[in-house]
Amino acid sequence: MNLLKMIILGLIILISVSFGYSQESTLKDTIPMSIVDAQKYAAEYNRNIRASKIDVEMAKKKVWETTAIGLPQVNLDATYQHLFSVPELSFGGYYDFQSLDPNAYVKGSDLTGAYKQLPPTKLGVADNTTFNLTVSQLIFSGEYLVGLQASRVYKELSEQSLLVSELKTKESVANSYYIVLVLDENIAILKESRNLIAKTLEDITKMREQGFSEDTDIDQMKINLSNLETLILSLEGQRKVSIKLLKLQIGMEIQQPVRLTDSIQGIINQDNLGYLTDPAYVLESSPTYKLLEVQENLMSLNVKREKSKYLPTIAGFYQHQKLLNEPALNFTPKDIVGIKASIPIFTSGSRMVKIKQAQLDLEKTQLNKEQAGEGLILEFETALNTYQIAYKNYLTNKESMNLSVKIYKKSNIKYKEGVISSLELTQSQDQFLTAEKNYYQSVANFLNSKVALDRILSK
DSSP: OHHHHHHHHHHHHHHHHHHHHHHHHHOOOOEEEOHHHHHHHHHHHOHHHHHHHHHHHHHHHHHHHHHHHTSOEEEEEEEEEEOSSOOEEOOOEEEOGGGSOTTSOOOHHHHHHHEEEOOOEESSOSEEEEEEEEEEEEEEOHHHHHHHHHHHHHHHHHHHHHHHHHHHHHHHHHHHHHHHHHHHHHHHHHHHHHHHHHHHHHHHHHHHHTTSSOHHHHHHHHHHHHHHHHHHHHHHHHHHHHHHHHHHHHTOOTTOOEEEOOOHHHHHHTTOOTTSSOOOOOGGGOHHHHHHHHHHHHHHHHHHHHHHTTSOEEEEEEEEEEESSOOSOOOSOSEEEEEEEEOOOOOTTHHHHHHHHHHHHHHHHHHHHHHHHHHHHHHHHHHHHHHHHHHHHHHHHHHHHHHHHHHHHHHHHHHHTTSSOHHHHHHHHHHHHHHHHHHHHHHHHHHHHHHHHHHHTTO
């Protein structure tokens, strides 16, 4: 029994080790990723962008579908039918004079015996299959011509929607990337501060053993150290969530390890100061405004489509019919060529009402476009103002943080030398943490305002 348990335990361990090895062997290598790499990755794998690309492909297929309506159409119909009672046509009878004796005198009663009835002729067959080949060609249709234009405009609409989706995704990816960088740098500085506090706590603990410090000083340092460790844990938790959000936005597997290669200062120095001088904003070049223009074109074509319903529709056709079992008598022509014209005459005013509705939709779309255009201009001016103010705040908070770090480090030295109290050191630490928080918030605001302007200016 003990031997059996040992064998089972050995198998379990072997399976666990093998499973763990297989998981480890399938674990992907860490991918280094700059912000440009992240945006390129999102352009290919982001699910919203992929869905928009599918919309573009569907629009292209829709153009061909609409075009094909005006091209030759060939249809083959096969119909099987069974007649329970086949119609018959009777041609009456006839006198068989050859059956009479040519040398004898023929009486009237003799003619009656010579009369014979003709068998009826069937006008069909009980079971038959009909093959009907039809070739048609649309010659003229105003609604078709307008629909063809509308399908091409719809394709343009899907392409503009894709461009807007790409710009918005690029902005959201950049914002998430910046958040992770800000958290990384913030955590690094807090850990450095924690190490400094830990060293101070170690020094004053030794001083307490020699009678040169008080228990309250040690307790205060422990509180300061605990607060820093709690803050670091909180930021590390935010960092884990933020990196997962970044992977989700770019369309990467959540478990795939990545390493961000850019730095905050490198990003700021890398062409992020170009909007300090007022850039030119051309409303007509905005993808969002172009999207509104395409929508207006669609509404305009909808008006034309409703008006085109007053025009006739003309189509030509050729038809060939073949019966599998030909009846004795068949008067149906096998080949037919013709032209069919459908002319609308009177619809009790419904067409006029539909035209008016389409015109009102067009007018409403035009008003929305004008309103949106003013809003886009205001959005640009607001974003530019926010960017320039955010840059000034960034410089101010950067200087404040550098000074607070300098003061905090000197306060630690003074505290060790007994020049200041633990309360003053705590106040210096609080000042440093506040300055650090304001600095990284200003960094995030500045970079986010930059990518917002990039999206508005389609960069």
